[in-house]
Amino acid sequence: MPQVVVGPLLRYVDDSSASIWVETDEPCTVSVLDACARTFTVHGHHYALVEVSGLATGSRTDYAVELDGVRVWPEPDSEFPPSVIATVDENAPVRLLFGSCRTSVPHDAAHVLSHGVDVLRAYAYDMAGQETARRPTALLMLGDQVYADEPPEQVREFIRDRRDTSAEPGEEIADFTEYAELYRLAWSDPAVRWLLSTIPTMMIFDDHDLRDDWNTSHDWREEMLAQPWWRRRVVAGLGSYWIYQHLGNLPPAERATDPLLEALRSADGDGGALLDEFAWQADQDPSQNRWSYVRRLGRNRLIVLDSRCARTLKPGGRAIVDEQEWDWFAEQATAGEVDHLLIGSSVPVLLPAGLHYLESWNEAVCEGRWGPWAARAGERIRQTLDLEHWGAFGRSFFALSRLIVRISTGAGGAGRPPASVVLLSGDVHYSYLAQAKIKNAVSNVYQAVCSPIRNPLSRLLRLANGIASFGLAGLIGRALARAAGVRAAPFAWRIRRGPWFHNAVATVEMDGRACVIGWYAAHATSGDPPDLFALSREHLTRD
Numbered sequence: 268m269p270q271v272v273v274g275p276l277l278r279y280v281d282d283s284s285a286s287i288w289v290e291t292d293e294p295c296t297v298s299v300l301d302a303c304a305r306t307f308t309v310h311g312h313h314y315a316l317v318e319v320s321g322l323a324t325g326s327r328t329d330y331a332v333e334l335d336g337v338r339v340w341p342e343p344d345s346e347f348p349p350s351v352i353a354t355v356d357e358n359a360p361v362r363l364l365f366g367s368c369r370t371s372v373p374h375d376a377a378h379v380l381s382h383g384v385d386v387l388r389a390y391a392y393d394m395a396g397q398e399t400a401r402r403p404t405a406l407l408m409l410g411d412q413v414y415a416d417e418p419p420e421q422v423r424e425f426i427r428d429r430r431d432t433s434a435e436p437g438e439e440i441a442d443f444t445e446y447a448e449l450y451r452l453a454w455s456d457p458a459v460r461w462l463l464s465t466i467p468t469m470m471i472f473d474d475h476d477l478r479d480d481w482n483t484s485h486d487w488r489e490e491m492l493a494q495p496w497w498r499r500r501v502v503a504g505l506g507s508y509w510i511y512q513h514l515g516n517l518p519p520a521e522r523a524t525d526p527l528l529e530a531l532r533s534a535d536g537d538g539g540a541l542l543d544e545f546a547w548q549a550d551q552d553p554s555q556n557r558w559s560y561v562r563r564l565g566r567n568r569l570i571v572l573d574s575r576c577a578r579t580l581k582p583g584g585r586a587i588v589d590e591q592e593w594d595w596f597a598e599q600a601t602a603g604e605v606d607h608l609l610i611g612s613s614v615p616v617l618l619p620a621g622l623h624y625l626e627s628w629n630e631a632v633c634e635g636r637w638g639p640w641a642a643r644a645g646e647r648i649r650q651t652l653d654l655e656h657w658g659a660f661g662r663s664f665f666a667l668s669r670l671i672v673r674i675s676t677g678a679g680g681a682g683r684p685p686a687s688v689v690l691l692s693g694d695v696h697y698s699y700l701a702q703a704k705i706k707n708a709v710s711n712v713y714q715a716v717c718s719p720i721r722n723p724l725s726r727l728l729r730l731a732n733g734i735a736s737f738g739l740a741g742l743i744g745r746a747l748a749r750a751a752g753v754r755a756a757p758f759a760w761r762i763r764r765g766p767w768f769h770n771a772v773a774t775v776e777m778d779g780r781a782c783v784i785g786w787y788a789a790h791a792t793s794g795d796p797p798d799l800f801a802l803s804r805e806h807l808t809r810d
Contacts, residue, residue, distance in 0.1 A: 278515025325356030367693020368719030392796035410473025410613030617714035624744035626658035699765030
């Protein structure tokens with residue numbers, strides 16, 4: 268009898284339909300409510316995405332999952348409530364939960380001491396005891412859902428049992444099967460599994476989904492392409508991302524016309540070769556594929572940008588998103604009036620200002636502003652200090668800044684400005700809220716960062732990051748940038764709240780023109796499940 272290996276995950280949900288994703292241990296037919304789908308096979312793994320339609324707007328419907336007619340979800344004697352599909356009501360308040368950077372290690376005392384509390388798991392337990400109406404509208408995972416370069420011990424044991432780890436890439440992830448095990452472990456905790464089954468989830472990758480510093484620079488990319496194991500890693504990383512994360516981001520209409528999904532569903536046997544070819548082409552020519560997506564959340568718009576794979580790294584023409592991606596984004600960002608515009612980028616746009624200018628200086632030096640010797644030294648600094656955010660891609664930063672000015676002021680026929688423009692990011696392993704100061708802006712403009720969900724910095728690294736980001740960088744970043752001839756940013760910004768170095772998740776609550784953001788952590792000493800507490804709640808706008 269078939270069994271569920273991973274899932275179910277509730278993915279795309281709108282006012283009348285929902286998509287439920289599962290991985291099973293053998294080919295079968297997956298049924299949810301009145302809808303069903305046959306699994307397709309990739310590298311010996313079996314997947315289905317069930318499209319449920321005809322649901323009432325603003326309704327809440329309990330659902331079960333059947334494999335070949337046998338009910339397998341919810342599991343018997345589960346401590347959690349039934350999984351629910353809550354369709355969108357455009358007039359209802361929206362609560363978006365978001366965060367990034369989550370390692371998948373056990374929850375015993377030793378791992379809580381080394382890795383802290385899994386705040387996504389703690390949030391799931393807290394949510395299970397709430398009234399249904401208080402649950403988040405959606406969950407946005409902003410990168411590093413899995414760590415391919417630093418897999419947990421359980422996955423390393425799996426790797427050691429199947430191949431010789433004395434050869435590269437050692438105990439890092441090497442192929443699709445190892446990625447599949449990494450995802451299985453990441454989403455198998457009962458509380459997290461229940462949460463993912465009942466809250467619509469959106470995702471985007473960051474570097475550790477493939478490898479630390481992925482696409483930092485042209486030199487980094489050339490160095491990795493020279494490694495004999497790297498092509499296999501990229502193909503497995505992007506292919507598994509397409510299966511486990513990307514497919515569920517898409518609305519049904521886009522999936523219905525997706526040529527790869529159609530090919531996999533109609534393949535006679537295993538479609539692994541089809542997925543591998545797609546993944547390699549997506550890496551070699553990012554302009555041929557778009558990982559970014561847009562989602563309507565009531566009267567608000569969320570645009571999630573691929574700021575990793577879509578990078579242009581050629582010296583003299585660096586961009587954090589390529590030309591095609593940028594044109595699509597600019598069109599989406601100005602497509603009609605909304606109450607709030609949210610822009611998701613795994614890496615922050617508005618870093619602490621000193622660090623931003625340090626990155627801008629470094630890019631100029633690496634591009635040859637101070638000569639070839641300094642350029643080589645600058646590249647070493649760039650990779651060592653992870654200077655790879657929007658500040659390190661000056662052309663893209665200025666383009667986005669000018670677009671934000673246009674939207675927030677209503678200039679250039681952009682229409683009624685939203686009440687807020689909020690940049691949502693992760694990556695840096697601390698959380699904060701920054702506020703931009705834009706002349707004549709009607710919209711309030713913020714950068715909100717929530718990182719990590721579970722992967723804290725050591726005390727020494729917290730101190731080092733605090734000094735570098737908020738101390739030394741602030742003192743020397745602007746001076747170095749001026750010395751290298753770097754232009755000042757189109758507007759200033761300041762850190763309004765934070766930084767916090769806790770494991771955390773955050774919420775953005777939107778009700779009409781009002782917007783409130785909050786960060787939540789968990790007490791490591793309060794038992795299991797640990798208790799949540801608020802780090803901060805801040806009104807970004809008021810109705």
